[in-house]
Amino acid sequence: MTNAAVSHQIKQLEDHLGKKLFARRNNQLTLTDAGDNYLPRVRDALRALEQATDLLMDTADAPLRVAVPPTFGAKWLVPRLYRFFNQHPHVRVEVSTADVQDHGQFDLCIDDRQVNAPNLRVEWFTSTDFFPVCNATLQAAIRMPQDLAAHTLLHERGGRHLAHHPTWRQWLDEVGVPQIDATRGPAFSEALMALQAAIDGQGVALGQGLLVEYDIAAGRLMRPLATEASLRLSYYLIHPHQAAEHAGFALFRQWLVDEVARSGGRARNQPPASEVF
Structure with a gap:
């Protein structure tokens, strides 16, 4: 995904939440207070989603034991x-x-x-x-x-x-x-x-x-x-x-x-x- 596409996705998320999650300082993106509070919860949810996806893919590939x-x-x-x-x-x-x-x-x-x-x-x-x-x-x-x-x-x-x-x-x-x-x-x-x-x-x-x-x-x-x-x-x-x-x-x-x-x-x-x- 390109930088422009990432920026677009971030803007869509911020518009949906009605809050700024990132601030640009000295050509760098940093988390706002809202973003800092939001990140741990999102990270846990994404990890759970990743684990569930991996488990599903493993099950799909596993042999049927008869x-x-x-x-x-x-x-x-x-x-x-x-x-x-x-x-x-x-x-x-x-x-x-x-x-x-x-x-x-x-x-x-x-x-x-x-x-x-x-x-x-x-x-x-x-x-x-x-x-x-x-x-x-x-x-x-x-x-x-x-x-x-x-x-x-x-x-x-x-x-x-x-x-x-x-x-x-x-x-x-x-x-x-x-x-x-x-x-x-x-x-x-x-x-x-x-x-x-x-x-x-x-x-x-x-x-x-x-x-x-x-x-x-x-x-x-x-x-x-x-x-x-x-x-x-x-x-x-x-x-x-x-x-x-x-x-x-x-x-x-x-x-x-x-x-x-x-x-x-x-x-x-x-x-x-x-x-x-």
């Missing part, structure tokens, strides 16, 4: 994530599969566990059904639920808070084959490993419809049975209230909602009555 379960991240989120970056290349996202104990440490968590904390907002995101999946080699030999008795069952067990996840025992009982031994076969702490074992032909996994559609579309997994069961698992969007201040939060949340709505018909658009918050 936490997801490993299988959800690998099988649902990551295969679609490029579409978000194509739409919003300026938003930085960091995805973690850490076992979240404090959801407030992240800007957004996708979790199959409900939490109840005053500093968090929890909203139902989607739900998924469960059905057997295997590779193409095993598919031909499985025509009805009873045929599963001749195959290795792959289990998800003992990992991240899995007590509420549907099991092979529940699925077999519900479709009318309680005589099949549901304890057979190896168990994995993450569904991701059970699904990989199924892809490799090591047995039959009980897959979440939402999380196996990518592998089914690619031909890596097959759904050998059309048998339906009522077993379902819900996912929730969990975030601290202040996360909405992040420049990318609303964009990412809306993208998630749009993606799950177009996700293969597995996701229901309305939550169960018991899960309306």
Whole structure:
């Protein structure tokens, strides 16, 4: 800004205040008594404005921290994530599969566990059904639920808070084959490993419809049975209230909602009555 422009701005301020803030003495500008009283208060206000601006710019540039379960991240989120970056290349996202104990440490968590904390907002995101999946080699030999008795069952067990996840025992009982031994076969702490074992032909996994559609579309997994069961698992969007201040939060949340709505018909658009918050 030129000296003339500065002088013009000073004159405008003095005209607005109705007081002289500067006096010219010996070709130098000095503060008047009014200016001397005005300066400390203005300086504090300008510093606060500068700090607020810096904080806002830092927040805008900071990555959006997202936490997801490993299988959800690998099988649902990551295969679609490029579409978000194509739409919003300026938003930085960091995805973690850490076992979240404090959801407030992240800007957004996708979790199959409900939490109840005053500093968090929890909203139902989607739900998924469960059905057997295997590779193409095993598919031909499985025509009805009873045929599963001749195959290795792959289990998800003992990992991240899995007590509420549907099991092979529940699925077999519900479709009318309680005589099949549901304890057979190896168990994995993450569904991701059970699904990989199924892809490799090591047995039959009980897959979440939402999380196996990518592998089914690619031909890596097959759904050998059309048998339906009522077993379902819900996912929730969990975030601290202040996360909405992040420049990318609303964009990412809306993208998630749009993606799950177009996700293969597995996701229901309305939550169960018991899960309306």
